[in-house]
Amino acid sequence: MQDRMGFLTVRGRRGTSAKATIWRTVSVLAAAMGVASCLAAADGPPPTSTLRDSSIDRVLVRGYSAIADRYITAIKDYGPLTAEAIKNVSALDSQIRLEERGGALVLYQGDKIIAQRPIPAERDDGPAWGEATAGLVRAAMDASQPLRAAGRDRVLRAAMDGTARKLDRNSRYSDPVESRDNRFNREGDGGIGVTVEAENDQTIVRMVQSGAPADGAGIKPGDRIVSVEGNRVDGKPMRDIVRLLRGRVGTTVSMGVFRPSESREIVFSIRRAYIIPTTVTYERRGDIAHIKLTGFNKGTPEALKTALETAAVEIGSGMAGIILDMRDNPGGLLDRSITTASLLLDSGTVLTTEGRHPDSRMTFRSSGTALLARVPMVALMNGRSASAAEIVAAALQDRGRAVVVGSTSYGKGTVQTVVPMPNDGELTLTWSRMLAPSGYAWAEIGVLPTVCTAKFSDSGTLPGELEQRAQEVRRTMAEWHTVRDPTPERVSALRALCPPSDQSPAKDIELAERVLHDHTLYARAIGYATSAIAERPDPPRPWPPQSTGTR
Known part of the structure; x- marks a missing residue:
């Protein structure tokens, strides 16, 4: 279990299916991130509620x-x-x-x-x-x-x-306590800027956000939190410790840690600041920029822009490609995913949404010129990649900007709106479904990678194997872009073509690097996806929302 000062991930047990695992993740993490893809809140620190009405009548009627x-x-x-x-x-x-x-x-x-x-x-x-x-x-x-x-x-x-x-x-209710966590991760709030993880009933600092108050105070990865405001917290649930560390911007919190490298306890006085959890990290891998996106919040687009600019300076004109790693990314704010995609795409459609409410029917477009537009790109996905991550991957694939590598994604192709409740809780409601630029809906079926890792032996044989499987790849992708409102049996059959995986194998990276280093292979893979759209038997039919009972 891990928490980025409210950015909570609950990892599934081994042996569970990808669907079951990602749902456990989305039920907490995607809620914390704005229900994986929700309507964006306004910029700036969230308002503090001063009036709470917990009456059963008011909440249920609302x-x-x-x-x-x-x-x-x-x-x-x-x-x-x-x-x-x-x-x-x-x-x-x-x-x-x-x-x-x-x-x-x-x-x-x-x-x-x-x-x-x-x-x-x-x-x-x-x-x-x-x-x-x-x-x-x-x-x-x-x-x-x-x-x-x-x-x-x-x-x-x-x-x-x-x-x-x-x-x-994907529709759910969050009580007032969980809703505060949700708002923190969507919008940021007062905190110290650390990622912590529960281990053997102890809360361990795993990452310190650069430039955050914890970084300035001297907190280090590996520190074990032992006290907050002078009170021992050994054995206390991690969530409770996290909430003690949060507070109003500008206030001070005392935190004691045990530092294994020094075999002693140290107490730090840390002034809280406005914290937005980090969602972007950059690593240079030779002539390739590996950029990991773990979610989409208010800070993601600017952080991605900085990562791309840093890579351009550090690697220079010899950059062979970009790996946009969105494996295990559960999603985040809808508008930030659109802004993120717009950094990577020239002018054109990124996403269309359709639903019953007039305000739910929208088209989102990118404008301007993409950053590093001439640099080849691979997007990595797996069965735990959902929602806003799927928006970006589907747009990059449909628009011919990136080759998608990995496994079929989760298939959360709907948008949720967050309804504030009188008791300070939140009701998250599905109110529209998403369509990729080509018009297909990936709800339930997910985004299909052009290069399905499970189908290929290794990076050395990838060019020959991809050539042999070219017709199969195009046919599968064309079918994927045609399906609409599939039955559960059809969903299972389609997803079995490239089974979703909750793993992030090194093989994904190896295949991605091979694709980026082989210009001919890259061009072929891009072409398979774009030609499949043109070759699909029938375009997606219109989707008029129907009245429904319950599922």
Whole structure:
């Protein structure tokens, strides 16, 4: 487990599928990063809320109203959402259950009826179902000692979690505490600028952000945090330690560390500053610039621009290529992914979004001239690359700017909007789907690499193998760019063509370097993707959002 002062990653256990692993990552990390691809917040430090309304009625009615107004498809029947909300609450008290009977919503505790509410006149009336759900949740709390012991915030979270889960895998509710983490990683806030990791119930500093307060104070990677403000934190959950270290910009925090290299404890007094987590790192690999993107936040475009400029100066005119490494990148802010892609592309379409709400239907374009436009580029992806990372990869591939190498990506091709809740929580709702410049939607299927690492032996045999497989590669990519609204069986079949991997093997880098050093091979690989778009049997058909029940 790792936290960049709020930039939290939960890594999956070995043996789990790529889909399961990335979801565990996105459920915390992508939430922390603005739901992997959400509408961007305004620039500058986030406002501090001074008014919190935790009433069950206000929160649930706001949530159901937002679903009615903004969710990607119109809900024909909110009954299943209410049923799932109460079912989730019943996890806190197994005696609670809900039935629809005789035109009423009947709430039981065991065999006893504890509340009845008329079913709203219209099954598709979101606000009315929000009111009904709130009334049922309040009645359950009044009657249930276990629910009262759990507390209003926990019960409210259970109800909202159940509601959001019934929509789709990317819609969700964040309680006030988690929402503060989310806002920190989207927008930055007061902190000290370290990446920490939990190890054997200890919190270890793994990285110190250059120029951040921790760097100036003398904190070093490997330091173990042992106290905050004079209080011992050994064995304390990492999240709790991180929250103690955050605070208002300009305030001071005392942090004690144990430094193994010196076998002693040291106490530092550190003045908090406005911190935006680092998402870009640059490494020179001979004549190739290796740039790692771990997410997309407010600082990503400028950091990438700096990395590219640094590489241009350091490597010079002999630069053979750029490796844009987006493996394990869960996404981030939508507008920053567009700005990032615009640094790498000349004028043209980067992304189109389509949904039910008029404001969800947009086209995003790059303008101006790309940086290092003549330098060949490879984009690395894997099964943990999602959302905003897929926006960039799909645009680079469709526009012929980069060869995508690795494995099929996660397939999070939807945009979420973050709805502030009265209790300072957040409801994240899917409200549009993304289309690449060529018009295909990668939701569920992911972005297909031109060079699928698993299909090739090694970098030495890559040119011959790619030539032999040219027809297969073009046919597969053409099919990929045609599919629309695939069935689960079709999704599985397509993704099996280049199985998503949650690993980041050295072989990816080796293949990327071979592609960049062989100009003929690079040109062929670029051509396979762009020609596949032209050769697809039929262009993607229009997608009119349909009303839906629940999934």
